[in-house]
Amino acid sequence: MGEIKTAHSNKILSDDMLKSVKEIEDKWKLVPAFLKIKGLVKQHIDSFNYFINVEIKKIVDANNKVTCDADPLFYIKYTNVYVGMPDVDEGFNISKRTTPHECRLRDMTYSAPITVDIEYTRGNQRVSRTGLLIGKMPIMLRSSNCILSNKSEYELAKMNECPLDPGGYFIVKGQEKVILIQEQISKNRMIVEESKYGIQCQVTSSTHEKKSRTFVFAKAGKYYLGHNMFTDAISISIVFKAMGILSDQEICQMVGITDLRKFTPTLEECHTLKIYTQEAALRHLGSKLVAKRYVSSVSKIKTPWDEARDLLATTVLAHIPVEEYNFRNKAVYLAHMLKRVIEAQLNKNALDDRDYYGNKRLELAGSLLSLMFEDVFKRFNWELKSIAEKTIPKIRATQFDVIKYMRSDLITTCLVFAISTGNWTIKRFRMERQGVTQVLSRLSYISALGMMTRVNSQFEKTRKVSGPRSLQPSQWGMLCPSDTPEGEACGLVKNLALMTHITTEVDEYPLIRLANNTGVIDINTVSGDFMNARDVYVVFLNGCIIGLVKNYKRLIGWFRLMRRNGFISGYVSIYPNHLHRCVYISSDGGRLCRPYIIVEKGKPLVTKEHIQDLEMGIRSFEDFLHDGLVEFLDVNEENDSFIACYEKDITIQTTHLEIATFTLLGVCAGLVPYPHHNQSPRNTYQCAMGKQAMGTIGYNQRNRMDTLLYNLVYPQAPMVKSRTIELINFDKLPAGQNATVAVMSYSGYDIEDALIINKASIDRGFGRCLVYRNSKCILKRYANQTYDRIQGPLIDTTTNKPIWKHNILDNDGIVSPGESVENRQVLINKSVPVISSAPPGGSSTSSVEYRDVPVCYKNTEPSYIEKVMVSTNEEDAGLIKILLRQTRRPEIGDKFSSRHGQKGVVGLVVEQEDMPFNEYGICPDIIMNPHGFPSRMTVGKLIELLAGKAGLLEGKFHYGTAFGGSKVEDVSEELIKHGFNYQGKDFFYSGITGECLQAYIYSGPVYYQKLKHMVQDKMHARARGPRAVLTRQPTEGRSRDGGLRLGEMERDCLIGYGASMMLVERLMVSSDQCEVDVCNKCGRLGYCSWCNSCKSSVEVSTITMPYACKLLLTELQAMNITARLTLTHYCQ
């Protein structure tokens, strides 16, 4: 770069100036200010807001007219569309505002009506109607149309909503659903890469109407254009001619190739095919068109020539607008593509990187929903049209009124179905995606928050390519380097970093005007020669060429100035690419960007005073943006900037300064104290485990009725905090407890990361947890006037008391809160009419037969009834929810983990008196084996312990923030101050022998998380039990009280050992032994000592065999295959 050289000469001059760059104290405080307006979940909300307030209007506007072929006068015109506030239909067309919590409890959808204003014809009249309901839109929580937006904590509490809940998800049929962020290659951009034949340049064009892919590639020294519209690859020169560039010289000038020899074979092709005119070229293209599957009868049949021209204008490179068949713009674009291919052939550096984050776009809930809505809306209109076409020709008494046919359930069900299943089927793009939505995991607050920042890649999980999975340098600061799952989705599922913002679309028009005013020359006014002149840069806006510029630096400088002064949107990015000799301006949605402090002349613009203003609340983050102190950079522009991590790194060339280094991690990784001291996979493991830790879910957790909910009885905020923990309120909704840990070996029950736990600690409430489960029952009404009913408990006639099964039932047949339920007791004594489908006969419904379908409790451990809810759901059917509760104390086999990816199960519970104790009489809650450290290299845990200990003595929280936090020297000094060993190692006495231990024990508090995996839910054994009906073999799985399988490998062992009787016993006797009669004469199976084919019982003998074998034989027989058995005595 030329600029740097000149800067170097200034360096000596500026050195003393730079010395004055002091650290801006507390500049991290910009992070909470940022999080108030942007980041984390806000991007979901922003994108959804954009959709329901702006985009939906555009969509309706684009499809605003419905006409009909049957009546040329008939039309429907949408004049406006609104999305209202969420409500619930109470019947009789009365609707009532609803709260998200009500929807959660009553299994309803939190959705708002979409209403339109229309203008249409009824007969010869023109009618206009306003506020017509066309469907219901599921509303994202905390979006502009959600009743939770802009509410105070008190108001939220009144609505049973947790003020710390981030929102950003939907409630569909009572389930919380998140539309995951989808990552994909950006649309409308050229990507040059190597393919099967060689270098190719690919563009995926995407407009509202069309989606198509165009290739330019080299094959055998010639250049071709590929598109799925054409059967064959087409020589690029023909395409140019079809676009009206007839002269070969002009083509060459446009492409701007220096070495003509490379291009002559391509040009020659035109001449061999004798294509010299545009018409000839189009005719040639017309002959190569893919035959249409259906010919639309309505449209006039065009000549292939016409059709080719149409398709060339609309489908090839669809995103480049062509007006009145002026192909110049498209031709220049195509020439540019070709140029990129030729350049890449000469220079491999010119190849693009698919995995580079500048080439990626993240699709958020709003854009996904808008695709879906547009599709459904088009279908809705199409249906109206077809109804009109069918009905209008008929002569009727009443006039045809379309409004009667506008039914709201099509749009409603489509949207609800898409969100609840996650199947995103968009017919017009032939797009079919699964797993777009997921159920919001409410295991812990972190798991819910972590899910909101998750980024799903469109890449196939099964493919074994490392590129898309590996950490990309351009991911820096945008996506968390630690937080990714292990296993098949590794590297494909990612999480946003703390300060990432995803852009929403910005209007292009002002940008084009600004560009034109700063020296951008229209492409139509210049020759191809000028296009490829030395200092001329091509200017792209969102993938379209808008012109050429001679002085690109001036253009970029102006754009940045305008952006910093707020004249254009702060999310517009502009950067040059010197290799392509292009200037790219982007204003499209889905780009990753992140704020930086602007540095000018070696000085950051943000000063201490600004931060003080921020602290006092005079300034907000917007003010920083508005004053041009801070700006957003997207990945591409980041690469054109010189960013310093710390103030001390600032040189004269520096353009930006990092706000806070810890923000390069995400939400989950932010919990780890001292992550920069850990081996990196350990942080990744913690990111996965933090989501399984139980603790608190939200302030409204006691009002929720989830299917499964884990709570800690006494959750604690961690002793060693981090800035992230405070920013995301983990200290208010913690998941874990500070345990005093001694790092030593104890007994033999601590091998393989097992933990020793102090029984007294458990007695006092350590690791105690609550497990809530729910039981649900729906009371339906049937078409034949019958309905489900609930009856009171069955009374034993002898004792006059309810039978044991109904012991806990209230008089209404539902359990009462507070009762303890045991296995197989009845929770709801429901019965269902036997005949529900048949229409009611002549007889009255007095003699309806009922069948008992009780809701039973199934668990070996008893539970308590926390509460019972009786309500109705959306379909007006009765809904009963029962919340069951268990309190569990830790036991051997329960899983615990520290925040450093160090998980372990409880190996032994030890009495307090057997625990070692130190000079102060402190005995540990947990003993951890020191072998956990050398191979894991989790130094962060060691420092956490030390800092925690010092924090206890000092009475304050220490910070373990990434790339910062309390220093070990300071912490040691604090320990010395309080008379403790500076290394954190204490003198211990054995609790068993009473003598002192030979080694000093590293001990102190470490934050431990209790993970959801508990033995009680997993332990399983069986001697006898249920069998599968078909095979008579034992059932499979714990839930069905299944057997423990002696698998193939175990079987092989027994075979190898020669234990044949054991094998017979395991595989047959204890499994599906069965006695069958076999006829010795015909070899077929008989029964009751009788062979049915020989009609005799002479030679029938009884043998035992597995039932599965007998089943096979009979099944074969049913297929007309006889398997004959030949029996011999085993002594022979």
Next chain:
Amino acid sequence: MNTFKDDKQRAILKEHKVIQSLATGPTVFDETFDLGNFKKKFGIVVVRYEHYEIEFDLIGIHPSLVNAFRRLILSDVPSMAIEKVHVYNNTTIIQDEVLAHRLGLIPLKADARLFEYRTNENADYTDNDSLEFELKIKCTFNKELNNSSCADDLYKNNNVYSKHIKWLPRGNQLKLYKEIDVGPIHDDILIAKMRPGHELDLKLIAVKSCGRDHAKFSPVATAFYRLLPEIKLTRQVEGEAAERLQKCFSPGVIAIEKNEAGKQIATVRNARYDMSSRNVYRYEDLKDAVVLSKIQDHFIFTIESVGAMSSDVIFKEAVGLLKKKCLCLLEELQT
């Protein structure tokens, strides 16, 4: 180890490890153990005796014995604690089990020596094996109008404390005890928080048991001991180094005196207060100046009573228990 001039057993605290000289003298386990000798050598010195806490020295005794006392105190000396909670009404947000667990952990004043163990789980409670309490409380709005937004002013009984637990005397218990002798020791233990409409109606039954059963029955917060430290300076430490040395130990361990030459020199004043922080080993120049050790048959025993029994009584109980156990063993051996 010539730094020490007597023949006491010492554990030397090196920088990274402890070197113990194992007990060679006669112990109770040896044939050569002589009770007379033991009596002569053995001594108990009470150093500190406060309300709930006692610190005393046990000198000339084998660690196994001291440890036995400690272990007995922690898990065998009985005390009274709430074991059964009958919930008649609980409309607070706190779950029944959690509430019961919290109530169980409240230390009671009742002297366990006056009660009997319950032998049969299903037997009825009697006046000499159990105590009955009641917790009946209801939260209401405070009628007196005030503009405060503080929960304490807005509501009545919004916090349930241990003082709200009322004793229900059973049988002739009223004659034997006063309420103050059996109820919760501390009256400000927060049990639950309530809001208007919440109500608690509980019957609590306290029984006698020991710490092995559940930590709530342990009569002590903790009981532990440490060995008497001994610090020897092997050479003179003076000037700035002396001050540094002083800071390496707990206050009161090292004194700085002026010697004849007018120099500041460090002397060991009272090693007893040292808590083995071993921070001297931080300084290369001071490492060789001190020898840290612990006398292996001199124990500083601390008992922190929960409050039902005074700490000396707890120790006596433990001694009694050990005696009983020994007798029991002897009896078993003879039969």
